[in-house]
Amino acid sequence: MTNAAVEGAVDRWRSLPAAQQPEWPDENRLREVTARLAAAPPLVFAEECDRLRERLGAVARGEAFLLHGGDCAETFDGVSAAAIEAKLRTLLQMAVVLTYAAAVPVVKIGRMAGQFAKPRSSPTETRDGLTLPVYRGDAVNDVAFTPAGRRPDPGRLLRTYDASANTLNLVRALTQGGYADLHQVHAWNRGFVGSSPAGRRYEALADEIERSLLFMRACGADPAGLRATEFFAGHEGLLLDYESALVRTDPRTGRRYATSGHLLWIGERTRALDGAHVEFFAGIHNPVAVKIGPDTEPDEILAYARRLDPRGEPGRLSFVVRMGADRVRDRLPALVEKATADGVRAAWVCDPMHGNTFTAPDGRKTRRFDDILDEVCGFFEVHRALGTHPGGIHVELTGSDVTECVGGGSELGLHDLPLRYETACDPRLNHGQSLDLAFRTAELLRTSRGSAG
Structure with missing residues (x-):
């Protein structure tokens, strides 16, 4: 296929219905912005995307586990060294625990450096009789409920690019410069175990990891190999004008x-098989994912596989399951069975967040830690029963001590939500709750590994 033909295939999405796109008020300004983005350097590189495809291929084959986590919606104000370090630290701590429990590599993807746009259930919001466009993430408009703030501004796409570049630069420096040193990360986890109300539950696993590290050191294992780690970035490929402007051809x-991120996913609200998002994703070579909810039918899974992964290459396609704790055990088995019988070679990943959201009496959206954990448990139970691989978890989290989800080791209650409710959109697990989930998932991984053996 010629370059012109390939470029045409990538741009065919423009002739199809595109859900969840902003109503940009100034088309000339949008064209000016996308032209600047089209001339900008790529944020990620083809070789990196190919490497992630290889790593996710191992996940699809049952040889690795995926940890994908970060903000529900990044904000420009949140792009600080301290915030990025805290999220990265949380993910590294989680990955160490999961790696030891699973006894396989853990692929680490940050839900960061691009997660600046969000799909919404309604295009408008009304307060005190005033109706304005809904907040669609900092890439589109402002969270401030004013006519000027809520007006979609294409110039924000340039700020999204700059914020993503700054985040990626810091993440690359940290993960290759000693911040990810395995001994240091384990020391952080020991601190968590010692201070967490639920820490005694995790002491035995932490002790095992410590003995393993001491053994490696005693054997003279090269410490240089423990000081750096692979880390990738992924976000929802929602704003097609932005994503398309950053598509590059590998010479x-x-x-x-799509050089805005290593992995892009299609959301539950934009996964129409005849829609623009599926068409766009079919034309890029990145690893891609599709979020699927409880209403997904088995034949749809096959249709996504045919459309997005026609060659059946492990690592190209992942299905991120967001069913809810009360439905995952009933709805997931038929999808996995159908895909397995048809030879679909996708990775299966659990998103235990989005199906478990409810509104607290004070009007804030929140999630119960026990519901999140229960959906992860149900996800593992389904795969154990079918003899298939529970490939990973996809979690909204932050490295800060926010009070947005209730429960966990610190037993946050609904009355605690106002203390540090800081999310721009959906509630996130805080640092302690994220580590609680990692240790509990590690227990499930050990059980799964034991039953497989």
Whole structure:
């Protein structure tokens, strides 16, 4: 296929219905912005995307586990060194625990450096009789409920690019510069175990990890190999004008990549098989994912596989399951069975957040830790019963001590929500709740590994 033909395939989405796109008020300004983005350097590179495809191929084959986590919606004000370090630290701590429990590599993807846009259930919001466009993330408009703030501004796409570049630069420096040192990360976890109200539950696993590290050191294992780690970035590929402007052709292969992130996913609200998002994703070579909810039918799974992964290459396609704790055990088995019988070679990942959201009496959206954990448990139970691989978890989290989800080791209650409710959109697990979930998932991984053996 010629380069012109490949570029045409990537741009065919423009002729199809595109859900959840902003109503940009100034088309000339949008064209000016996307032209600048089209001339900008890529945020990620084809070689990195190909490496992630290889790593996710191992997940699809049952040889690795995926940890994907970060903010519900990044904000420009939240792009600070302290906030990025805290999220990265949380994910590294979680990954160490999961790696030891699973006895396989853990692929680490941050829900960061691009998660600046959000789909919404309604295009408008009304307060005290005033109706304005809904907040769609900092890439589109402002959270402030004013006519000027809520007006979609294409110039924010340039700020999204800059914020993503700054985040990626810091993450690359930290993960390759000693911040990810395995001994240091374990020391952080020991601190968590010692201070957490639920820490005694995790002491035995922490002791095992410590003995393993001491053993490696005693054997003279090269410490240089423990000081750096692979880390990738992924976000929902929602704003197609932005994503399309950052598509680049790899001169080595002629393949087209969305260079805004290593992995992009299609959301539950934009996964129409005849829609623009599926068409766009079919034309890029990145690893891609589809979020699927409880209403997904088995034949749809096959249709996504045919459309997005026609060659059946492990690592190209993941299904991120967001069913809710009360439905995952009933709805997931038929999807996995159908896909397995048809030879679909996708990775299966659990998103235990989005199906478990409810509104507290004070009007804030929240989630119960026990519901989140129960959906993860149900996800593992389904795969154990079918003899398939529970490939990973996809979690909204932050490295800060926010009070947005209730429960967990610190037993936050609904009355605690106003203390530090800081999310721009949906509630996130805080640092302690994230580590609670990692240790509990590690217990499930050990059980799963034991039953597989």
